Amino acid sequence: MADQPALQNIDRRRVLRNLSAVWAAAAALPSFAGLSAEALLAAGKSIHQHVARKAAPASRTLKVFNSHQNRTVTALCELIIPQTTTPGAAAARVNEFIDIYLSSLNPSKRLEFLEGLQWIDLRSHELFKKAFVEASAEQQTELLTRLSIVNSAETATGQSFFKLIKSLTAFGYYTSKIGIEEELNFQGWVEYKGCTHPEHQG
Amino acid sequence: MAIKSYDAIVIGSGITGGWAAKELTEEGLDVLLLEAGRNIDPNQDYSEHKMPYDVPYRGLTNVRFMEENYPIQRQCYACREYNHHLFVNDRENPYTTPADKPYLFFRGRHVGGRSIMWGRQVYRWSDLDFLANEKEGIGIPWPVTYKQIEPWYDHVETFIGISGMKEGLPHLPDGQFLKPMALSCGERILRRRIAEKWRGQRVVTIGRTAILTEDHKGRAACHYCGPCEQGCITRSYFSTLNSTLPAAQATGRLTLRPHSVVRALMYDKDSNRVVGAYVVDGVTRQELELKAKIVFLCASTLESTRILLNSANPRYPNGLANSSGVLGYYLMDHLYGSGASGEYPGLEEYSDLGRRPNGIYIPRFQNLRGQDAKYLRGYGFQGGSHRAGHLGGFQLPSLGSPLPPGFGASLKEAMKAPGGWSMMLAGFGECLPDKRNKVEINKNVTDKWGIPVLHITADWYENDQAMYGEIREVAAEMLEAAGCKSVRTFGEAKPAPPGKGIHEMGTARMGNDPKTSVLNKWNQAHDIRNLFITDGSFMTSSACQNPSITYMAFTARAANYAVEQMKRGEL
Known part of the structure; x- marks a missing residue:
């Protein structure tokens, strides 16, 4: 990991920071220990989507379905x-x-x-x-x-x-x-x- | 309050009204341009860059709302969820037909009219077309020849900017073209194989279209976003708003008045002239009398005739400028709705990126030298060859189109793969002028503004049926010659109802004889010298080409003639 380019480390730090910020929102997260930077980024992206869904405005009122x-x-x-x-x-x-x-x-x-x-x-x-x-x-x-x-x-x-x-x-x-x-x-x-x-x- | 009198009133701000306003103001006239509908704000009203998720029904429309309010307009290919506000509300704008003869009248009432949603295909006429009626012994002869109109085609094409490929065909003259749009792989192969098989007698060319392929007079080249019918913020295709209206406004001599519904023309019996228009304000419903020295009727084929029929007076009891009695008769549209399509295998390694808002054209090849078909006149084909799927260029999926089998991750993966190549050809046929196709006033029905509406009677007859059937077979034959597989024809039964081609023409035809025509060769009413009609009403025959560029050329010619006559004191 030591020879990873600096940018990727920054990205990873950003992902980790974001992850900690949304920790409460993400209930069943896998363990991050030992994951590669790529896997972390992918996990981060997935969590962002999860959070975006959570944070999105309440669903539109349904017109037909109960x-x-x-x-x-x-x-x-x-x-x-x-x-x-x-x-x-x-x-x-x-x-x-x-x-x-x-x-x-x-x-x-x-x-x-x-x-x-x-x-x-x-x-x-x-x-x-x-x-x-x-x-x-x-x-x-x-x-x-x-x-x-x-x-x-x-x-x-x-x-x-x-x-x-x-x-x-x-x-x-x-x-x-x-x-x-x-x-x-x-x-x-x-x-x-x-x-x-x-x-x-x- | 005294209302100013203008040099000219132009009624209608669509394709021809915009041209009349431009030419008349540029020649120094003070022009009042009356538009029945509202103003258009491109920032609000254009929707060409909206994504499906930007509209509630993803482009499928609110079906019940459309059935209630736009039952006619929704049958137009160009009327979509994104732009239905550019079409008239059918409940506010009724018309009637005999129960067994439907007619589809697609309309836009707003500044720019249908020039905003039009199909943009532009093909010159030739003497094959202007001599049609003489040759066939039908209708009345045209009072003009191609040579007389040619400079006006040059004039309008140079101004609006059209793209196309020169082919040197005498019966479909080349125009003032910007560089052509590109053909797809399938289309290039079709072009070559059709040329080989029919030894140059049948030609496949790129559609000639009023879309810029190069920057032109302050308007930007097309960026291939696709749905032109929804507007164009870069002003890349020709519309009144994108092209002629700014030119007219730049003269400082144009007054544009939206929400001005013309009920009838004002007529002065002592001078036998029109002196203005009775206008219902579309918002206040107040009636105004607006005056001018000359009037250009450019309200669209059927609306202009409706205004004249509603302007009947003791001197012209059957409609203004209708001493001939032919006003309202000889309505035409193009025969439309039959053709063939097929799969085009063998091109799987080639992509087809981008959304080209244009197709291919196969000019008429029947009855060019003598009579070789079982019907009179002829037809041309429009169509294209493309690769289906989501490949980079981004095509909108359509509901109900075939999907890969199964479900789940495998379906999702399969959906990413580009689809196959296909090819389609659809015919546009010439319609003969026939007195049975006509419009009258229905005094029992009025529109939202209290104005009596049209009763439209139109149908297809033997010649049309014979041509319609052949179009399918010939389309299939050419697709097979090009190497298409699974070729199937469409439009099996009757032709689509008249009007569906959206090329309504006639009802105030031009001719040399005042006894059999409404207009002379300058689009000037035989009966009333200061009245001009330059929309599609003047058409004496229909040819098979999309007509708008011909309306533009005649409008520019008529406007310049009118100004000349005024300068000479003749008007």
């Missing part, structure tokens, strides 16, 4: 686009997008989604004897896997709901600030240069 529906949708979205090295659908508040989107639809279209959501809980009870949000991560993954595989044996209602929420989750995530800036790493507009390849010229 709190149980909201938790179910949030869990489904995060399973579809999870946090990896970048934040997932829950951090991007895709559930809130789906809520406001549904609120703009005609009642029959909205009902289609809500009935699908209800189906998820019914099926979860059949399979695991508990509501979807109460099921373990493995069980949740199992249900979505049953719905997403080719030649799924699940009902048409279940399969079409999965397609719908997957589509809404992907759209909601990749149109969010997190999706565009952090995941797609959008850096700004680029000039259209088009084709400059001699092999495509006549």
Whole structure:
């Protein structure tokens, strides 16, 4: 570690300082002992995101979902686009997008989604004897896997709901600030240069 | 309080009104420019740099709100969550149609009009177009030739700045081009293969567009952010606000009055002249009488005709300047909505960065020398070839587009991969002038300002249907020739309702004979010498090219003619 460049040490100190400042907010942190500077920076970034979520203004008032529906949708979205090295659908508040989107639809279209959501809980009870949000991560993954595989044996209602929420989750995530800036790493507009390849010229 | 009398009133501040105001003020006239809608503040009203997360519905719009307030306008490709405030509220601006003949009337009422949301494609006409009606024995002949309009195309193109590639085609004359926008890989290959297969008889060229590719007259070159229909803070594409209005204002002779809804024109029977306009103030609803020596009607194809029909008086009981009886008739639009698309494999190692707000163009190749098709006239194609996905250039995902299989981290990773190349061609066909396509006043329905609205009757007929069907097949044939796979045609049933092409033309056509036309070759009313109409109403035939540049050229020509005539004491 002695030959680390000075800048990186400063960055690491800054991360550590920030970490100590937010210690209280971060409940289940891994031990930092023995981590490389890179791992520390990654951990720091993750904590920043965690804190940013905590510190962000209270969630927008929901227009369609009750709190149980909201938790179910949030869990489904995060399973579809999870946090990896970048934040997932829950951090991007895709559930809130789906809520406001549904609120703009005609009642029959909205009902289609809500009935699908209800189906998820019914099926979860059949399979695991508990509501979807109460099921373990493995069980949740199992249900979505049953719905997403080719030649799924699940009902048409279940399969079409999965397609719908997957589509809404992907759209909601990749149109969010997190999706565009952090995941797609959008850096700004680029000039259209088009084709400059001699092999495509006549 | 005495209200000042102006040299000229220009009604409408869209593409042609802006041009009339510029030319007339630059030639020394005091001009009052009346706009029915509100003022536009680019800082507030433009939204081209807004991200999806900057609007509540991520660009999908509040569907119920749009269905209630913009049921017609929302069917326009350019009407989006980001810019629906640039389209009229359909509840405030009704019109009627026969129950079985829908017509789509897309409108903007604000300073700049539809020049803010227009498609920006600019193609000159040639004598193939100006001689259309004579050749086919339909309608009435145009009173002008390409040679007479050519200098005015030069004039407007030089001022507004258009980009394109010279092709040397006699039937689609080259213009005063800035450097062309680039073709994508797929488009370059298409250009070569189509040229080879049809031995130069079919040409693929980059869209000719009123977007700057170089800095031009104080306006910046395009930076490829993409959604021009939402405004342009760098003034890179032509609109009244970006180009002609500042020039008119710089003369110090322009008075712009927004919220000025023209109910009718004022007519003096002793002199047989228009003397001004009856204007309803859009905010106070107070009626004003605004006066001028000449009037330029540039309110848009159908709105100008509506004003004339609503200006009927004992001398002109069927509408002002309508002794011919053809005012309101021969409405045209471009045949639109059919084509083909396909996948374009083999280019996976090539990227396609940036958002080019322009496509490709395939000029008309049917019936160029004699009659070789089963219908009269012809069509051109617009389209393009791009790579889907999020690759650097940043494309907005669309709801419901195909996704990689599964869910979870693997889906997230797969979403990062760029998609495949595809190609699309859509036809724009010439519509024949037909007396059955017409507008009248519906006295039983009024708009928000108490003004009787239009009853629009328009449909497609045999020639259109024959052309429409062929467009699909020919598009598919060319895509296959270029190497496209999984080619599928679209627009299977009837053509989209008239109006959807947003190229409404006619209803106050020009011609040499005052008995069969409303305007003479100078866009001047045969009946009333100091009345000019220079928006798309004057069109005697439709050709198949996007018409706006032709309106601009005729407007500039008419304005200069009017000033000459005034100087000679003829007006």
